[in-house]
Amino acid sequence: MRFSYNRYQELETPQTFLAYPNKKIICEIPATDRKTEFSLVNPSTYNFSINKYKDGVKFKYYDEIQIGRYLEFRDCAWFRITDVSTEGDGLNETLSVTASSLEIETSQTYVTALGSLGTDEDDQGGLDIYCLYSETDQAHSILHKFFEKNPTWSMGYFDSEIKNEYRIVSEESITSYDLLMSTAMELWECIFLFDTFKKTVSAYKVENVGKVTSIYLAYRNLIKKTTIEYNIDDVKTVFYVVGGTDATNTTLSIADVNPSGNGYISNYNYFLKDMSKELREKYQEYQKKMADNLEPYQNAMAKMQELYDTLANLYNAHPDKEDSTDWTQYGSVELKGRIATFKNLMSIYNDDSSGKTYQEAYTNYTNASAELTKREKQIEDCNNQLEAAQELAKTYVVNIQDYLGDELYKELSLFNREDTFSDDSFVATDAMTESDVFKMKKALLEHSQNELAKVCFPQFTMTVDSINFPKIFRYKKYTDQLELGNIVTINMEDGYDIEARILKISINWDNPSDFSLTFSSKTSLEDNVFEYEEIKNEVSNLGNSLGISSSAWNNASQSSATILTDMSTFLNASLREVQNSKDNEVNMDGTGITIRKSNGDGTYDPNQLWMTRGNIIMTDDGWKSVKIAIGSVEIKGQRIFGIAADQLIGRMMITETMYIQNKNNSFTIDDKGLVAKSSSNNFSLTINPDDPSAIFTIKNGDNTILGVDASVTPNKFVFKGTLESTDGHIGGWTIGKDSLTADNGSVGLSSALSSSIKIWAGGTDANNAPYRVGSDGSLYTSKINVQGGNMQIGNIFSVNSSGVDITGRITATSGKIGGFEIQGNNLSGAKGAQIQWGALFIDGDSAELNDLMVNGDFYAGGLYDSGTDGDGTWIEADGGTIHTPELYIKASFWGGMSVTEKVEKLWNTVYGGGWNPCKRDYSCEEDTACKCEGGVCICDGKGDAPCIGESEIPCEGYDGDSGCDKCSCDSNSCDSPVICSKGG
Numbered sequence: 001m002r003f004s005y006n007r008y009q010e011l012e013t014p015q016t017f018l019a020y021p022n023k024k025i026i027c028e029i030p031a032t033d034r035k036t037e038f039s040l041v042n043p044s045t046y047n048f049s050i051n052k053y054k055d056g057v058k059f060k061y062y063d064e065i066q067i068g069r070y071l072e073f074r075d076c077a078w079f080r081i082t083d084v085s086t087e088g089d090g091l092n093e094t095l096s097v098t099a100s101s102l103e104i105e106t107s108q109t110y111v112t113a114l115g116s117l118g119t120d121e122d123d124q125g126g127l128d129i130y131c132l133y134s135e136t137d138q139a140h141s142i143l144h145k146f147f148e149k150n151p152t153w154s155m156g157y158f159d160s161e162i163k164n165e166y167r168i169v170s171e172e173s174i175t176s177y178d179l180l181m182s183t184a185m186e187l188w189e190c191i192f193l194f195d196t197f198k199k200t201v202s203a204y205k206v207e208n209v210g211k212v213t214s215i216y217l218a219y220r221n222l223i224k225k226t227t228i229e230y231n232i233d234d235v236k237t238v239f240y241v242v243g244g245t246d247a248t249n250t251t252l253s254i255a256d257v258n259p260s261g262n263g264y265i266s267n268y269n270y271f272l273k274d275m276s277k278e279l280r281e282k283y284q285e286y287q288k289k290m291a292d293n294l295e296p297y298q299n300a301m302a303k304m305q306e307l308y309d310t311l312a313n314l315y316n317a318h319p320d321k322e323d324s325t326d327w328t329q330y331g332s333v334e335l336k337g338r339i340a341t342f343k344n345l346m347s348i349y350n351d352d353s354s355g356k357t358y359q360e361a362y363t364n365y366t367n368a369s370a371e372l373t374k375r376e377k378q379i380e381d382c383n384n385q386l387e388a389a390q391e392l393a394k395t396y397v398v399n400i401q402d403y404l405g406d407e408l409y410k411e412l413s414l415f416n417r418e419d420t421f422s423d424d425s426f427v428a429t430d431a432m433t434e435s436d437v438f439k440m441k442k443a444l445l446e447h448s449q450n451e452l453a454k455v456c457f458p459q460f461t462m463t464v465d466s467i468n469f470p471k472i473f474r475y476k477k478y479t480d481q482l483e484l485g486n487i488v489t490i491n492m493e494d495g496y497d498i499e500a501r502i503l504k505i506s507i508n509w510d511n512p513s514d515f516s517l518t519f520s521s522k523t524s525l526e527d528n529v530f531e532y533e534e535i536k537n538e539v540s541n542l543g544n545s546l547g548i549s550s551s552a553w554n555n556a557s558q559s560s561a562t563i564l565t566d567m568s569t570f571l572n573a574s575l576r577e578v579q580n581s582k583d584n585e586v587n588m589d590g591t592g593i594t595i596r597k598s599n600g601d602g603t604y605d606p607n608q609l610w611m612t613r614g615n616i617i618m619t620d621d622g623w624k625s626v627k628i629a630i631g632s633v634e635i636k637g638q639r640i641f642g643i644a645a646d647q648l649i650g651r652m653m654i655t656e657t658m659y660i661q662n663k664n665n666s667f668t669i670d671d672k673g674l675v676a677k678s679s680s681n682n683f684s685l686t687i688n689p690d691d692p693s694a695i696f697t698i699k700n701g702d703n704t705i706l707g708v709d710a711s712v713t714p715n716k717f718v719f720k721g722t723l724e725s726t727d728g729h730i731g732g733w734t735i736g737k738d739s740l741t742a743d744n745g746s747v748g749l750s751s752a753l754s755s756s757i758k759i760w761a762g763g764t765d766a767n768n769a770p771y772r773v774g775s776d777g778s779l780y781t782s783k784i785n786v787q788g789g790n791m792q793i794g795n796i797f798s799v800n801s802s803g804v805d806i807t808g809r810i811t812a813t814s815g816k817i818g819g820f821e822i823q824g825n826n827l828s829g830a831k832g833a834q835i836q837w838g839a840l841f842i843d844g845d846s847a848e849l850n851d852l853m854v855n856g857d858f859y860a861g862g863l864y865d866s867g868t869d870g871d872g873t874w875i876e877a878d879g880g881t882i883h884t885p886e887l888y889i890k891a892s893f894w895g896g897m898s899v900t901e902k903v904e905k906l907w908n909t910v911y912g913g914g915w916n917p918c919k920r921d922y923s924c925e926e927d928t929a930c931k932c933e934g935g936v937c938i939c940d941g942k943g944d945a946p947c948i949g950e951s952e953i954p955c956e957g958y959d960g961d962s963g964c965d966k967c968s969c970d971s972n973s974c975d976s977p978v979i980c981s982k983g984g
Helices: 102-108 142-149 176-188 269-274 277-316 332-348 356-395 400-404 406-413 434-455 473-479 532-537 567-580 899-911
Strands: 016-019 025-028 032-039 045-051 070-073 077-088 093-101 110-114 154-158 171-175 191-195 200-204 212-217 223-229 238-245 251-253 264-266 418-422 461-466 487-493 496-508 515-520 584-589 592-597 608-612 615-619 628-635 638-645 658-661 665-670 673-678 683-687 696-700 703-709 716-719 728-730 733-735 739-742 747-750 757-761 771-774 791-793 797-800 803-806 814-817 820-823 826-829 835-837 840-842 930-933 936-939
Touching (some): 102 171, 102 176, 110 176, 142 200, 238 434, 251 434, 264 434, 277 332, 277 400, 277 434, 332 356, 418 434, 487 515
Antiparallel strands (some): 032 045, 032 496, 045 093, 077 093, 110 171, 191 200, 238 251, 461 515, 496 515, 592 608, 608 615, 628 638, 658 665, 665 673, 683 696, 696 703, 733 739, 747 757, 797 803, 814 820
């Protein structure tokens, strides 16, 4: 796991993301009450809570949090949700979520029929010998069995220091997880680490996991509390050791190789402090004596093993060539067989004793018999040497009861905590020589001693409640070393330190005080070493049942041919069967030739061979059935020459046609290529180099879902379905975890939730690329060149072949429109430019329009009519004022006269003395207050005062005293026109 800090040197809590099982992110989860427990050898766990509502708003993805979904605790681990519980108060609802790291998935798949519990009919063929990992022998690789059941997982690192030997594994049904973490972990004494990001499994020797750190935990600095637990009932001091039972019901014993001279071993080291001084000293002397005798005893054992090998060769030697007559190459077993054969030939050809066949048989019989006599003498001498070597070895044996004496031995019995150590993977077979059996007994003794050394002390579990130092930035150099499997130093009391391996790291991310570390112990706190056994004991068995596990004897090279991919082992084992065979009987009569082994009691071994009528047939049940037939075989009513057998074993098979079928599918190789079909579904696989259009195809019924068509150029790859990849290349693109990039990253697409830019081009920095599209839909670019086609932005802006349509406001301070140029607040055009719409026409020096209506005052440098003689041209001021220095009306009429003529006449009348201020056609009679005298209208006898009824008239040329007493002027002098009202 990784601890990170922000710019303020505060520990950051990793984000929590919800995802589908294909690791496609759904959303980030606002988790609370976050607690993690990261474990070295158990699935890690993650617990948190989440509220349905926050501030009255429902979390959008609340209902997506379901059992089986994935969780990414960013940069720490991937988890799978295993439990969800709900609690509510009517106002809000809270989900409590429990998740386990992804290896928990493998506890739901089962590996079946491993070893002797299998049958010949199952898909593993009853195989019983396996290695931990082998690329060349995957059929017998435990890890490959695991990956077959869990194909989304793959191999990570495999420690070369693991003794990758073939062992007997007997499991009828076991979960994939327990196969590794229980059976394999015990057999090969290793641990497995699961990488939930890459989904890989790595295997390590425990001493190669982690590293020694500079972390030092003590009460004076970081430790708050230390808890140590152990159970004395698990302590064992004596093992009665037995191996497996062979075909003769004989149990493998260590008595022949045990320096104590019996079938049990002991280790009382834990109870030394409780023994009397006499017993403790004598027992320690006994241990020293055993150590002193170890080397000479082992030398004696080596001599015995050498003699066993010599004896085996004297019995079972076989010539390089099958027809060799160099009898010195033969062992006694083969010599006896050949002598019996020659004797039978001599009896058959006794009537022709001078013939070639008889004479050759006689010569070989004589020479072989002479060599057999030598061989038997050699065997006798070797047995005598072997007995002497055994007697020598016994002199180095130290019997504990004899050495201690009766009284001390009685006291020692107070500390006996006995158990039987049985490992049936250590079993002798008929195919093994005496030397092989001797090696196996030594291996069983060594293995049992190692196991007793692990359980003769109480097994400790130590948990340290510590100050949460990862939250303190100044401890970062130590936090960076806080990894599962690493070694730290713990000060138990002043002057007393131990080294411990980290097994668990428990953190409450929302409560800094809740932080603890769990460590492994060896067998005693004094040992300062923490090793495999304690780590193994931490493993939780996740299956529904416990299988059989054993630390098996490495008998791959000595046993029968169960390692099918190693043909040399198979052939050598077959040769050894022949070499070790005794009491074989060969009969030749009218029924053919039979070969069988006598049991010595009138019965025969059920494994027999019969050659008759051109056929070779074999049985394993005394001819109740035939297991293999070579020759003329009838198949479906047709006789053909071939081999009929349950299993064929070989390095090479040359054939024109092959058909393989089991209960689920069939496999055919013929002139149509290779075809694999399933009987349980419609899927099929075809490989046919002779058909370029279908050189490789996978079909569902008649529908091709994946295939290669080489009949077209360029060749075509066909795939129908969903393609998932987090790595690789497609075309010129590079596939990343959540991105597609090209041109060294200067072009790309991103699906990462944390990425604000989703598409970019022109630069490797997506956030500053010349062209980029943001996650909110924003487009950033410095140039757009659209050639042809249409463009539309909502209902506001559109471009097509007809032009541009814009709805809304356009603001411009420069630019051109047609022949006009926008200059700030002005629109100007070159000479000859025109503006025209409807009845308005504007060119370079004029404007024409039918009607011009102005609300308010109107100012003009000059007003002119259109110059036409038609009706409808007028200027009207309705409530406003027209201001103009010049009013020019070409043709307009007033009272039958043109306006010009009318105004001229009015002027002449007013200023030429011809003005009659009376109403209507100069008639004074219409106003009783006025009368005409001499063409002038006199009102009220006051002369020609400018008074006409109640109307307002100009009071020009009169003063207030003598002008008109009915007029009130603003001043005594009426030098300028003033408006007065009558009677005012």
